[in-house]
Amino acid sequence: MSEAPHGAPIKTPGQLIAAIIAGFAVPIAIIVLLAYYVDNTTRTGAGTDELSSAAVSARIAPIAQVTIRDANAPRAYKTGEQVFQAVCSACHASGAAGAPKFGNAADWAPRISQGFDTLWHTALTGKGAMPARGGTSPDDYSDYEIGLAVAYMANHGGAQFQDPPQPAANPPAGAAPASGADTSAQAAATQAAAAIAAIASAPQQAAAPAAGGGAQPSADASQAGKALYQQVCQACHAAGVLGAPKFGNKDDWAPRLKDPIDTVYNYALHGKGAMPPKGGSNASDADVKAAVDYMVGAAR
Structure with a gap:
């Protein structure tokens, strides 16, 4: 019994040419379709917006920034909550370094018993690991704003303190402090x-020459x-x-x-x-x- 002869699938020159073209065209078409699909898919991965205008502007922005303020304009005071979020929360939110934790009545009870004036004075002058004014300067936050932050934290710890009196916009020279103001805190400030x-x-002071111009004995x-x-x-x-x-x-x-x-x-x-x-x-x-x-x- 004889077996049937095996025949090649490509028998004519036309079939050979068609097979060669298909061998190149089909992969190319698949690659083009995949590229089109990837390019039109919503991209949510990290770094996909790094060439956006906002991202580029943020990268090339200068490190130093200049803020111009009118020295004669009325001052807009921060609220106690704003000062707390910007300065005090670094320690008081978690109770770091022994700071009374925000909202913890047990932590704040011994402090509240000392009175608002004492707490305000402590915030202005520092105590223990807490630097004076929370490490800020009077140019950053005024005594009044520090007092607002003290009242805000203490009241969330069980106190019922009143906010300190807001300073006058342009107090006259030699004017007495406002009624109820904390004189000890003002002195410390x-x-x-x-x-x-x-x-x-x-x-400048140290560099000033000594009177007389000669060497001191x-x-x-x-x-x-x-x-x-x-x-x-x-x-x-x-x-x-x-x-x-x-x-x-x-x-x-x-x-x-x-x-x-x-x-x-x-x-x-x-x-x-x-x-x-x-x-x-x-x-x-x-x-x-x-x-x-x-x-x-x-x-x-």
């Missing part, structure tokens, strides 16, 4: 502002040290801000005085921890050393 102003103006070194302390150093050392050894406090200065005096001079000249070199001033090395001697002498 004044001291804080004076400290900031002292640091800001320290380079050694007998005046203590006076030069006292003057530099009052101009620059007391901004932090008078109250022990940021861990600075408090002026006249022997316990604060004792660990520092275990080092040789040249080491203490070196800290003052070149900075240590939160203290900048020369306290942020451009005073001479001799004046800085004289200020160190003045503070050391007060602690012995």
